[in-house]
Amino acid sequence: MSKYKIGLFGFGCVGQGLYKTLAENSLDAEIVKVCVKNKNKQRSIDNDRITYNPSDILNDDQINIVVELIDDPQAALDIVRKALKSRKAVVTANKKMVAENLDELIALQKEYETPLLYEGAVCGSIPIIRNLEDYYASEHISEIKGIFNGSSNYILTKLFQEGKSYEEALGEAQANGFAESDPTLDVGGFDPKFKLSIILQHAFGLRLHPDNIFNWGIQNITDSDIAFARERNLKIKLLAKAYYNGDSLSAVVAPHFIDSQNPLYHVENEFNCVLINGKFASNQTLIGKGAGSLPTGLAVLSDVVALTQGYAYRYRSSDHKVDTSELVEVYLSAKDIDAINWTAFDTISEKYVGNDYGYVIGKVALSELSSLLSNGSPDTNLVFTSGSQKEVEIPSLTYSYAS
Ligand SMILES: NC(=O)c1ccc[n+]([C@@H]2O[C@H](COP(=O)([O-])OP(=O)(O)OC[C@H]3O[C@@H](n4cnc5c(N)ncnc54)[C@H](OP(=O)(O)O)[C@@H]3O)[C@@H](O)[C@H]2O)c1
Incomplete structure (x- = not known):
């Protein structure tokens, strides 16, 4: 009989990764139930361990660790809330659910004196x-x-x-x-x-x-943006x-x-x-x-091991202020560069206008970027050249492309 009984939600990419990595370890823990959604899928585990009813895990007193690895952030939040309230320690890899609800999740951990760990939610296998x-x-x-x-x-x-x-x-x-x-x-x-x-x-x-x-993101990147970078030996x-x-x-x-x-x-x-x-x-x-099944499965397993050792995050707090008035240097490109909102820029160091591509390089307050992009043409692309932490100095380069 294992000391740690795991109830697992989700048996997809990461869930199976956890299953495999756990099988190759001698941890005093076993997955006793797996809750999934689709009744018609073939599974690589015994049917008697599968359930479609979350209560079969959440109301099972023998289960002391819940691992939440589903791809639905709202349902995941519901599972994590109920598990913590039942004083079952929880591991999750759902970054959206954790990031958007961290205040509540910290409060629940304190109120019910039950830990929630989420190493796999941030950069997969990198232990951060x-x-x-x-x-x-x-x-x-x-x-x-x-x-x-x-x-x-x-x-x-x-x-x-x-x-x-x-x-x-x-x-x-x-x-x-x-x-x-x-x-x-x-x-x-x-x-x-x-x-x-x-x-x-x-x-x-x-x-x-x-x-x-x-x-x-990178959703509006064009061949011209890539050519701009390549000609300056940048990525x-x-x-x-x-x-x-x-x-x-x-x-x-x-x-x-x-x-x-x-x-x-x-x-x-x-x-x-x-x-x-x-x-x-x-x-x-x-x-x-x-990302990936085994790398993320390992990160989840490392949280399970940490729980068996009584680990919990401490959640240090600070009174830091966030600054969005800082000027950052950006490269902004669009088919029609003259259509952008020029008034958002504090200074402009360079402008290029071609037939179906143009760009500007200039300094703009971080707080102005959203309106600059939402008011521009839908094909506008943005790349940072520097912030207060410089990545590159674009103006020091040779402008072969723009000449
Ligand atoms: N994939 C990665 O490399 C990676 C890396 C880091 C973090 N993550 C995070 O890990 C989590 C899982 O990702 P994944 O890639 O393993 O997803 P996935 O392969 O799509 O698998 C999702 C699993 O969740 C089950 N599921 C969905 N809704 C459910 C519900 N309401 N109740 C019970 N089971 C439900 C699905 O059931 P069925 O099998 O019945 O369809 C499936 O087994 C996500 O939060 C993701 O962001 C993933």
């Missing part, structure tokens, strides 16, 4: 949340940034290395199982924003709802980043021009990367698979 909680607790982190979305990075790799079209690359990412069921969450920069929101809590003690973080990478700007924190998700000196330049395909810059340890880089 417990490292931020424990290893980096004594560090003064000044900046944390990286590539938090494997499918966007896969698409960008195919665009830059293989010259594939955006549609071809997206189709390949979906066929390989890297893109979520709704690709908007990946390519629109929402998925990395959920992860950044969770990271802000554990790195800086700052609770910032994802709705309050600016995000822009475009979708970055999530949080950093101190004076005494305040800034947080943003957007594509960035990156040069070959930057470790992120070399992170390709479905890999994720987290860069942490701190006062004592300086720069540290974690690279690993950001």
Whole structure:
């Protein structure tokens, strides 16, 4: 008889990854019930362990750990709430559900003195949340940034290395199982924003709802944008980043021009990367698979192991302020560049107008970006060149393309 009885919700990509990784370990834990949705699917586990009724897990007193791995954030929230209220420790990998409801989830953990862990929700197999909680607790982190979305990075790799079209690359990412069921969450920069929101809590003690973080993705990237980058020996990478700007924190998700000196330049395909810059340890880089059955299954299993050792997040709090008035330098392109809202820019250092492509490079307040993009033409694309943490200095390059 195992000491730890797991009730598992979801037996898809990650659920099966957990099942396999657990089977190859000698942990004193077993999956006793699996709740799924579709009664017509063939399963690779015994039928007597399968249920379609969540209460069979949530009301079972012998189950002391609930692992939630379904692809429906609302139903997931319901499961996690009920499990915590029944004082069953919970593991989840659902970043959207965690990021959007973290205040409530922290309160539930405190009220019912029951932990919720979610290492697999942030950058798949990269061990980041417990490292931020424990290893980096004594560090003064000044900046944390990286590539938090494997499918966007896969698409960008195919665009830059293989010259594939955006549609071809997206189709390949979906066929390989890297893109979520709704690709908007990946390519629109929402998925990395959920992860950044969770990271802000554990790195800086700052609770910032994802709705309050600016995000822009790679959905409007064009061949001209890629040519612009290539001619300057740059790549475009979708970055999530949080950093101190004076005494305040800034947080943003957007594509960035990156040069070959930057470790992120070399992170390709479905890999994720987290860069942490701190006062004592300086720069540290974690690279690993950001998604996939076994890598994410392992992250979930590591949470299960942590629970068996009595682990819980501490949720340090801070009184940090968030600054959105900071001026950031961006490259904005569109078919009709004259149609953009010029008044949003503080300064413009460069403008190019061609037949069916034009761009401007200029400085704009972070708080103005949303209106700049929503009021522009629907094909507008945005790439950051620098923030207060510089990625590249576009103006120092030669403008062969624009001449
Ligand atoms: N895939 C990855 O690499 C990855 C990486 C990090 C985090 N995650 C997160 O992990 C979670 C699971 O992702 P996944 O890729 O494993 O999803 P998936 O392959 O689509 O599998 C989803 C599973 O959830 C079950 N399900 C859906 N709604 C349900 C409900 N209301 N009650 C019970 N079961 C339900 C499905 O049942 P049926 O089998 O009956 O259809 C299926 O077994 C998501 O939150 C995702 O964001 C995934």
